[in-house]
Amino acid sequence: MSFDTLTDDIDYQSLKFEEIQRLEERLNEYKVPKNVAIIGPPRVGKSSLMNSIIASFSSKCWRERTREGFVDQPGEQVTHHLIKITKNEYLGSERQKSYPYPTLIDMDGFDDESSDEVKEQLRYVLFGVVPNEENIKDTIRVHTSEGVRGLREICEQEQEHQRMDCLIFVASSVDLLPCNLMEAIKQITLEEERDVPVFGVLTKKDKCNPDETDSKKKEFCSKLGISETRSLLCTNYCGDYDNYKGQSRVNRLYPELDVPILTFMTQVCDPWIKVIRDKALPVRSKSKFSAKTDSVSTGSRWKVVGCGLIIMGVVIFTMYKYVKIR
Ligand SMILES: Nc1nc2c(ncn2[C@@H]2O[C@H](COP(=O)(O)OP(=O)(O)OP(=O)(O)O)[C@@H](O)[C@H]2O)c(=O)[nH]1
Numbered sequence: 001m002s003f004d005t006l007t008d009d010i011d012y013q014s015l016k017f018e019e020i021q022r023l024e025e026r027l028n029e030y031k032v033p034k035n036v037a038i039i040g041p042p043r044v045g046k047s048s049l050m051n052s053i054i055a056s057f058s059s060k061c062w063r064e065r066t067r068e069g070f071v072d073q074p075g076e077q078v079t080h081h082l083i084k085i086t087k088n089e090y091l092g093s094e095r096q097k098s099y100p101y102p103t104l105i106d107m108d109g110f111d112d113e114s115s116d117e118v119k120e121q122l123r124y125v126l127f128g129v130v131p132n133e134e135n136i137k138d139t140i141r142v143h144t145s146e147g148v149r150g151l152r153e154i155c156e157q158e159q160e161h162q163r164m165d166c167l168i169f170v171a172s173s174v175d176l177l178p179c180n181l182m183e184a185i186k187q188i189t190l191e192e193e194r195d196v197p198v199f200g201v202l203t204k205k206d207k208c209n210p211d212e213t214d215s216k217k218k219e220f221c222s223k224l225g226i227s228e229t230r231s232l233l234c235t236n237y238c239g240d241y242d243n244y245k246g247q248s249r250v251n252r253l254y255p256e257l258d259v260p261i262l263t264f265m266t267q268v269c270d271p272w273i274k275v276i277r278d279k280a281l282p283v284r285s286k287s288k289f290s291a292k293t294d295s296v297s298t299g300s301r302w303k304v305v306g307c308g309l310i311i312m313g314v315v316i317f318t319m320y321k322y323v324k325i326r
């Protein structure tokens with residue numbers, strides 16, 4: 001383990017206080033909280049990052065707001081649903097709640113593919129079509145089989161309020177980079193109608209060889225198509241860090257982990273970094289997504305034509321019978 005960047009001489013508690021002030025100055029520049037999606041492959045530390053971000057905002061203690069953990073079976077994931085947590089749920093103090101702290105959205109991991117299926121799943125997430133506590137693939141299934149109306153039944157909010165304002169892409173600094181998924185992210189966020197800002201986080205810094213951190217970060221940023229100012233290499237609150245400290249993270253904070261996360265979140269919350277073409281509709285000529293929307297409207301059109309023909313048939317039949325009787 002390498003925790004050599006952390007020294008006891010630095011007063012991280014005061015630094016954390018200054019970083020929170022800087023963050024709140026940024027948040028003061030706008031009113032509506034940003035929707036921040038945390039996206040990445042399975043098991044890289046997405047949920048741990050979300051819990052660490054919330055801990056970094058807190059003056060009390062770390063808490064497990066979204067389930068993180070270890071599953072002993074390959075390919076098995078802990079998070080299976082989209083989990084949306086608003087500032088009113090995770091902030092403790094009324095003073096902090098008066099600022100538009102972001103809404104954080106955790107979800108299941110994406111396969112490392114740049115396939116049409118993965119791109120479709122990303123579109124559903126970014127356009128805010130997946131409702132809170134629903135599974136991405138199940139949402140697509142409902143949309144495919146029951147159309148827009150089926151989706152509305154499981155969506156409790158207007159889609160406009162659920163759209164993602166930015167995306168934090170998470171990968172592990174000790175595993176191979178998920179290059180195919182990163183390519184899909186690049187395509188969906190840059191080449192689609194709605195241009196969503198991307199940030200990148202490499203987790204598990206504690207396990208990464210210190211000689212490789214710079215090159216790893218550079219490679220990560222270039223593959224994701226972002227500048228290094230939009231990236232972070234960090235250690236999350238996790239069991240390994242507890243072991244290093246010889247104590248449990250429950251009921252305490254580690255300001256030395258909070259400070260870099262807060263600096264990064266101040267960048268994420270910059271009002272100048274925003275979606276371009278935000279009003280774009282979730283319609284793509286070649287996607288299944290639009291095909292479903294289209295097929296629903298085409299289906300409705302056929303229903304109207306069918307009803308019209310039946311009514312005409314009934315009228316002609318009645319008139320014919322009436323003429324025959326007379
Ligand atoms: N050493 C170390 N372990 C970490 C770090 N971040 C997460 N972990 C561990 O990695 C494992 C997976 O973390 P999760 O946060 O559940 O990962 P996830 O991406 O949400 O996983 P799924 O929801 O299953 O896709 C857990 O055992 C964490 O304790 C880190 O920065 N350092």
Ligand SMILES: [Mg+2]
Binds near residue numbers: 048068078079
């Ligand atoms: Mg998870």
